[in-house]
Amino acid sequence: MRYQYKFQKLLELKESEKDKSLAAYQQSVSAFEQAAEKLYENMSKKELMEKSKEEKLRSGMSxxxxxxxxQLVIMKRHQMNEKQSDLxxxxxxxxxxxxxxxxxxxKFSLEHKAIEMKExxxxxxxQFMFQGH
Known part of the structure; x- marks a missing residue:
């Protein structure tokens, strides 16, 4: 007797949804990291520019x-948090x-065991009856 889970398709669907949600979350984490790196780069650039007034005038960041x-970092963090919640x-x-x-x-195993015990x-x-007792 082979075990057949009655919600197998639904379980597979839920696993697929979970996997898609995980992929979306990982993508949002990556986007957040990229935005944060860009902000970090720009902040580093700003610090360098503040050290030299003349350099700041040539390549200043507005x-x-x-x-x-x-704003981009805030938005990406928000998206990442939504994806994490969904995941x-x-x-x-x-x-x-x-x-x-x-x-x-x-339950199936117990029922199967009970059937085997009855058999x-x-x-x-x-056998007892066949042996003539």
């Missing part, structure tokens, strides 16, 4: 550009279905 990168939710759903599968398999009892009774 306040507007600095705000742009700060957490998908993981919880997936774990619920995994737990249901485990419980159903445990063994029937065989024992048949």
């Amino acid at each position: 306040v507007q550009e600095m705000r742009h990168y700060q 957490t939710e998908k993981n919880i759903e997936f774990k619920k279905f995994e737990k249901m599968k485990e419980k159903q398999f445990e 063994m009892d029937d065989i024992s009774i048949s």
Whole structure:
């Protein structure tokens, strides 16, 4: 007797959703890191420019550009947090279905064992009766 989980397709769907959510989260982390690196680069550039007034005049970074990168980092962090929340939710759903599968398999195993025990009892009774007792 082969075990067949009745929610297998749903479990696979939830696992697929979780995997997609993980990929989206990882992508958002990467985008956040890139934006943060760009902000860091620009802040480093600004520090260098502040050291030399003449250099600052030649290649100065505008306040507007600095705000742009700060906004970008904030936006990317927000996206990353949303993706992380979605990933957490998908993981919880997936774990619920995994737990249901485990419980159903445990029930299946107990029922299968009970059937085997009954069959063994029937065989024992048949042998006993066949031997003429």
